[in-house]
Structure formats: structure tokens, C-alpha cells
Amino acid sequence: MTATTTWPPRPAAPAEWDALVADLRVKLSAESRLAREEPLASRTTLRVGGAARVLAEPAGVADLQAVLRLATSREVPVFILGRGSNLLVPDEGVEGIVVALTHENWAAFTPREDGRVWVGAGLRLKTLCGLAAKAGLQGFEFLEGIPGSVGGALRMNAGAMGGWMFDLVDKMLVISLAGELATLPRAALRVEYRHCGELDAAVALGALLRPAARIEAEAIGRQIDVYRRKRHETQPREPSAGCMFKNPSGTSAGRLIDECGLKGERIGGAQVSPVHANFIVNLGGATAADVIALVRRVRYRVRDLRGVDLQPEVLFFGRRWEDVL
Ligand SMILES: Cc1cc2nc3c(=O)[nH]c(=O)nc-3n(C[C@H](O)[C@H](O)[C@H](O)COP(=O)(O)OP(=O)(O)OC[C@H]3O[C@@H](n4cnc5c(N)ncnc54)[C@H](O)[C@@H]3O)c2cc1C
Known part of the structure; x- marks a missing residue:
């Protein structure tokens, strides 16, 4: 997501970013965090890439509004970071303000009397899955093992084991880059495979989710165990960003890559996983350049x-794949 592309000139002088942070700092509460040149690799599951010119971790809506409004008024690009499990961060880092909803205020899990549950965008999917199971709320089990946040799962319409994030959504609360809040009913959302159009230029703050049914917690736990075992048997253990490519219609990207003899193919520290051909793993010390070169080769x-044109599912954070592929 980006407010615009006209600022800063590349490369912007460090002093310009410093001044931006100083201007932001006086607008935010003490609970919010701001950092310059914050390394992002450790905030992603693939563990490659450089730093954010600015990282903002707002503690609440007013502070988030202040960040977005200042960025919009100065035409500074804004990028939202969830748990970094579907991202490739460029080696040169991210030219903009990276906003992360890491403060505990964004991690609500609030069941309602009618059975629906309000969840914050910063809530981990693993936590959501566990709390829903404990409360006897069925339908969230497929989220087990997806290492993202609610916000990232909404943007990506995350799916597994036949379930999709937007199967669960009744309403979504968003904030525009201009800082305007809106509650959007499911019917108003443009949702497709690994994409929610409303989040191209807005931040998800949370969603009202509807469980499939209320059943015994033990039965939900058993289903989660089945899914957990299945992932354990079919997915690599090394750092990755999950499936690198979208499945083309009618077939699986992993099968195509495997059939082309690419399992185990390696460039630098990046490897096409011998366990699952649609995962590119970091064997240790991989750079974003290694991953990009391997994506190209595949x-x-x-x-x-x-004769199939594979499209990356993993997002090139702050950049466009078209510029490097
Ligand atoms: C081992 C492994 C297994 C995986 N298995 C699956 C799977 O089975 N199914 C599946 O669908 N995915 C899977 N993934 C990919 C990934 O976990 C999902 O896409 C997840 O939903 C991403 O969430 P995130 O919080 O990490 O988002 P990030 O990776 O941080 O961001 C992804 C996108 O979402 C945007 N975003 C994040 N938060 C917000 C917000 N609050 N508002 C607006 N936009 C936001 C970001 O800007 C970015 O564009 C897997 C990944 C790994 C590493």
C-alpha cells in the first residue's frame, strides 16, 4: 500500500527521515513506538531483507490516524506489516513508513452473546484458533499453522484445508490512508483468491467473525490436531514465506515446479524446498537477491x-515484482 510515489526522492537524505520522525513523535502518545532504520528481516518468517526507513507501532486509533494523516499530507508511502509471513523484504529495505499493529491494543478477541466474535487485526491467527477452540466456536480450525495475523489474513484472504478467511467475516473495520474509519459489511467487499480489494489502500483494524457452529471444545481440538499433523508432514521446517506462487487455475504450482525438476534447486542461501516445491526456504544467510534470482529461475x-506463467503469491514488500522479474 502506498499513499503516493512522489516522496521521498530516491535516495532521500537521512535528515529528511529524521525530521519526519521528529514531527511524528510530538503527535503520538508515549505508548506508541517510532524507530529509524528498523531491521525487518527478524520481523518476517523468511528472515531476509533490509530495514524500514521508519517503523511506526501506534498504540491506538488516534495515533494511527496521526501517522496516516501526516504521511498522506507529505506524500510519504505507507506500508502495513503484519507478522511478515507472506513477504519478501528487499535487501535495500523499504522506502517509506512501515506501520505495524503490534501493540496489544490491536489483539482483541471479544466473543459476543450471539456467538460472533470481534477480533483485532493484530491478533495472531494461532491465538485466534486456540481461543475459538476453547470457547467451542467451530470454523476457525483451518487457521492453525498459518503464521500470520488477522490483518494479514484479511488482506490475503488466507486459506487452507478448504477454508477461507472471508468465509468467517461478517464485517470488517478499516481506516483509509486519509484516516477515515469505515465498517464494511461482507457483501460490500471485493474478495478473491489471496486478495481483498478494499485493503489495497486501507488498513484493516479488525473484523466481526461468525463461527460455523458451537460444538464441544474437544472435537475442535481433534480437528486442529489433524491439520497440524498434515502440515508437519508436508511442509519444510526452514524459514520461508509459505507458498511462493499462486496456484494457476486447475493445478498446483508446487506440482508444476516439482515436475520441472526444480526441487532442491539452490541460489546462494535460497533453495526450492525438497519437501514442498512451492516453498522457497532460507538455508541460512540468504539475501533477497538470492530469493529473487531463484523465483526468476523457477x-x-x-x-x-x-507454458505456465507462475505469479508470486508472496508480496515484494514496498516494491513491485514487475520491476525485478
Ligand atoms: C510456513 C507458512 C505456512 C503458510 N501457510 C499458509 C496457508 O496455509 N494459507 C495461506 O493463505 N497462507 C499461508 N501462509 C502465508 C501467510 O501466513 C498468510 O498470507 C498470512 O495471512 C499473512 O499474514 P501476516 O500477518 O504475516 O501478513 P504480512 O505477511 O505481514 O503481510 C501480507 C500483506 O498483508 C498486508 N497487511 C498486513 N496487515 C494488514 C492490515 N492490518 N491491514 C491491511 N493490510 C495488511 C501487508 O501490507 C501485506 O500486503 C503461510 C506462510 C508460512 C511462512
Whole structure:
């Protein structure tokens, strides 16, 4: 997501970013965090890439509004970071303000009497899955093992084991880059495979979720165990960003990549996982450049041998894949 692309000039002088942070600091409460040149690799599951020119961790809506409004008025790009489990951060870092909803205020899990539950965008999917199971709320089990946040799952319409995030959503609360809040009913949302159009230029703050049914907590626990075992058997343990490519219609990207003999293919510290061909793993010390080079090689080979144009599912954070592929 980006407010605009006209500021800062590349590369912007460090002093310009320092001045921006100083201007922001006086607008935010003491609970909010601001940092310059914050390393992002450790905030992602793939563990590669550089720093954010500015990282903002607002403690509440008013502080988030202040960040977004200042960024919009100065035409500074804004990028939202969830748990970084679907991102490749460029080696040169991210030219903009990276906003992360890491403060505990964003991690609500509030069941309602009618069975629905309000969840904050910063809530971990694993926590959501566990709390829903404990409360006997069925329908969240597929989220087990997706290492993201509610906000990231909404943006990506995360899915697994036949379930999709937006199967659960009744309403979503968003804030625009201009700082305007809006509650959007499910019917108003443009949702597709790994995408929610409303979040291209807005931040999800939370959602009202509707469980499939209320049942015994033990039965939900058993289903979660089945899914957990399945993931354990089919997915690599090394750092990754999950599936690198979207599944083309009618087939799986992993199968195509495997059939092209690419399992185990390696560039630098990045490898096409021998366990699951649609995962690119970091064997240790991988750079974003290694991952990009491997993504390119996989795409060329699959296009060459099978005539299929694979599209990345993992997002190139703060940049566009078109510029490097
Ligand atoms: C081992 C592994 C297994 C995985 N398995 C699955 C799977 O089974 N199914 C699946 O769908 N995915 C899977 N993923 C990918 C990933 O976990 C999901 O896409 C997840 O929903 C991303 O959430 P996140 O919080 O990490 O988002 P991030 O990776 O931080 O961000 C992803 C996108 O969401 C945007 N975003 C984040 N928060 C917000 C917000 N509050 N408002 C607006 N936009 C926001 C970001 O700007 C970015 O565009 C897997 C990843 C790994 C590493």
C-alpha cells in the first residue's frame, strides 16, 4: 500500500527521515513506538531483507490516524506489516513508513452473546484458533499453522484445508490512508483468491467473525490436531514465506515446479524446498537477491517446459515484482 510515489526522492537524505520522525513523535502518545532504520528481516518468517526507513507501532486509533494523516499530507508511502509471513523484504529495505499493529491494543478477541466474535487485526491467527477452540466456536480450525495475523489474513484472504478467511467475516473495520474509519459489511467487499480489494489502500483494524457452529471444545481440538499433523508432514521446517506462487487455475504450482525438476534447486542461501516445491526456504544467510534470482529461475523453467506463467503469491514488500522479474 502506498499513499503516493512522489516522496521521498530516491535516495532521500537521512535528515529528511529524521525530521519526519521528529514531527511524528510530538503527535503520538508515549505508548506508541517510532524507530529509524528498523531491521525487518527478524520481523518476517523468511528472515531476509533490509530495514524500514521508519517503523511506526501506534498504540491506538488516534495515533494511527496521526501517522496516516501526516504521511498522506507529505506524500510519504505507507506500508502495513503484519507478522511478515507472506513477504519478501528487499535487501535495500523499504522506502517509506512501515506501520505495524503490534501493540496489544490491536489483539482483541471479544466473543459476543450471539456467538460472533470481534477480533483485532493484530491478533495472531494461532491465538485466534486456540481461543475459538476453547470457547467451542467451530470454523476457525483451518487457521492453525498459518503464521500470520488477522490483518494479514484479511488482506490475503488466507486459506487452507478448504477454508477461507472471508468465509468467517461478517464485517470488517478499516481506516483509509486519509484516516477515515469505515465498517464494511461482507457483501460490500471485493474478495478473491489471496486478495481483498478494499485493503489495497486501507488498513484493516479488525473484523466481526461468525463461527460455523458451537460444538464441544474437544472435537475442535481433534480437528486442529489433524491439520497440524498434515502440515508437519508436508511442509519444510526452514524459514520461508509459505507458498511462493499462486496456484494457476486447475493445478498446483508446487506440482508444476516439482515436475520441472526444480526441487532442491539452490541460489546462494535460497533453495526450492525438497519437501514442498512451492516453498522457497532460507538455508541460512540468504539475501533477497538470492530469493529473487531463484523465483526468476523457477518462473523461466516452468514457462519454458510447461507454458505456465507462475505469479508470486508472496508480496515484494514496498516494491513491485514487475520491476525485478
Ligand atoms: C510456513 C507458512 C505456512 C503458510 N501457510 C499458509 C496457508 O496455509 N494459507 C495461506 O493463505 N497462507 C499461508 N501462509 C502465508 C501467510 O501466513 C498468510 O498470507 C498470512 O495471512 C499473512 O499474514 P501476516 O500477518 O504475516 O501478513 P504480512 O505477511 O505481514 O503481510 C501480507 C500483506 O498483508 C498486508 N497487511 C498486513 N496487515 C494488514 C492490515 N492490518 N491491514 C491491511 N493490510 C495488511 C501487508 O501490507 C501485506 O500486503 C503461510 C506462510 C508460512 C511462512
